[in-house]
Amino acid sequence: MNKNYKTAIGMMSGTSMDGIDAAIVRIDDDFNFELVNTHTLQYPDDVRKKLLQLANNNANTSDICFMDFVVGKLFAKCANGLVEKSGLNKDDVDFIATHGQTVFHIPQVIEMGGIATGSTLQIGNISVIAQETGIKTIGDFRSRDIAAGGQGAPLVPFADELIFKRNIPRVIQNIGGIGNVTVLSPKCDTFAFDTGAGNMLIDSVVNRFFNLPYDKNGEIAKQGKVDEKWLTELLKEPYYSKLPPKSTGRELYNEEYVQNFLKTAPENKYDVVATITALTAKTIADAYKNFVLPKTDIKEIVIGGGGAYNPVLLNFLKEYTGGMEIKTHKDFGIDDKFKEAIAFAMLGYCTIKNIPNNLPNCTGAEKKVVMGVISMGNIG
Ligand SMILES: Nc1ncnc2c1ncn2[C@@H]1O[C@H](COP(=O)(O)OP(=O)(O)O)[C@@H](O)[C@H]1O
Ligand SMILES: [Mg+2]
CATH class of the missing domain: 3.30.420.40 (ATPase, nucleotide binding domain)
Incomplete structure (x- = not known):
């Protein structure tokens, strides 16, 4: 200073x-x-x-x-x-x-x-x-x-660049209501986009089936198993294959969207939450595969936002990225909720x-x- x-x-x-x-x-x-x-x-x-x-x-x-x-x-x-x-x-x-x-x-x-x-x-x-x-x-x-x-979005990458620099290839992944990634690497210009839903859909189904505001520490998802067939269905949402720059929000993931996808949901409510949690992780991992890895390798993922507190979500992300190194903002001395x-x-x-x-x-x-x-x- x-x-x-x-x-x-x-x-x-x-x-x-x-x-x-x-x-x-x-x-x-x-x-x-x-x-x-x-x-x-x-x-x-x-x-x-x-x-x-x-x-x-x-x-x-x-x-x-x-x-x-x-x-x-x-x-x-x-x-x-x-x-x-x-x-x-x-x-x-x-x-x-x-x-x-x-x-x-x-x-x-x-x-x-x-x-x-x-x-x-x-x-x-x-x-x-x-x-x-x-x-x-x-x-x-x-x-x-x-x-x-x-x-008009995303705006946070401007600060990510200042905070984390671009010395090693890393992605800064915010998991708030929406998932947003900033790609910082010496190998390419900084770019960023929304990966899809973050916690928004998880919150929505947890609220609907368990009358809770969110899945604290992934306790509910932990008790369910992923319905692979339904997950494949959910991944067909066209937003995920759109090329960046792109941003999304509640305009897409609204009540109607949730009601629609619940028509084909598994019966077990824990499985619904587990699958939706997996969906967030899978859309993030797929976004890296399709839009980031063609431009730069990734040495580490730095998670921020409320999703940093959901270990089930982070475990899915680890699995779907083939074991990439996952850190949180806390590892850099920044409170995950306040970046x-x-x-x-x-x-x-x-x-x-x-x-x-x-x-x-x-x-x-x-x-x-x-x-x-x-x-x-x-x-x-
Ligand atoms: N302990 C926790 N366990 C699991 N999820 C959490 C926890 N704390 C917060 N969250 C999730 O994070 C969300 C809030 O994250 P936040 O980064 O504030 O998002 P936004 O920027 O969209 O407001 C909550 O709605 C909830 O889904
Ligand atoms: Mg918030």
Whole structure:
């Protein structure tokens, strides 16, 4: 760390919609960083339920309007909680960088009125966060990349490159609601894409059959066995064979999708969870085989996100990759749940310094742009 550093709060809530992860980070002008503290705020049940309705295209315009402010207040509450817990006050924090909560993401170009464009919507209003925390707040990162012809995703590879460098061939595999991989290697340019569902489908079937929010430590999957025939069926989803750059979300893996595939599911509910867990691992392993290994070998996989806590999932991944070395962010001194929050702090750092922070090779954008919109902190 050199003397020229900023203290930032990065905040993230992904497609799992489990809650908000926040990290206070010091970042210097060489992008060295120091993690000061972290905090998580679970979404209240009714908020999560409404967000899922929004993401399933199953709510009204008035819900979007209202929830933008509700979620903004929750993000602010999370940031304020983190500042207090860290024994700091708001003046010690230079800025907040928030991903917000994606409620819809349409990276593919659609036409209307002679206009052709992709689109994306993250709620959690940044003016509300700036007002409630008194801290300058940066958000709405994805829009600028889409405006520049990109997919608006993935954005985290920018930080992965800074954190892990490219000295040995490795893949950084996030397993949140969706699975996202960043390929870092001296043998090729950095590239990244979504591998498919991460925990999202696991959460969905566990919720449906066991009335639990997720399969804690893979306890349920552990008790079932993989239905190979059904797994083969599930792998026919066309997304998996699409060439990168590509990204996906709840727009694909929605309620209807789950209801459809359950029609051919095995009867034993434990087998359903085991097979869906295997599906996540298999789609990741296949993505490496089809899209990564033709460009570079892989010395190690570094897992992050909540999926890092599911040993059954990681065992399947080991098996399907033919025994590749699997590490987690923890092995690099970074809490598995907070790398993305740290990444957004880094992206926000770039916004205030006017440094381009998208990777066109990862998002498909026509050029480098400075992503992020700023809402100023309170006066006085
Ligand atoms: N102890 C655990 N065992 C198994 N899965 C877990 C555990 N903790 C978290 N998860 C999974 O991780 C998900 C949250 O991961 P996260 O990285 O926050 O994803 P997102 O970025 O989509 O919010 C949960 O929904 C759950 O499926
Ligand atoms: Mg989360």
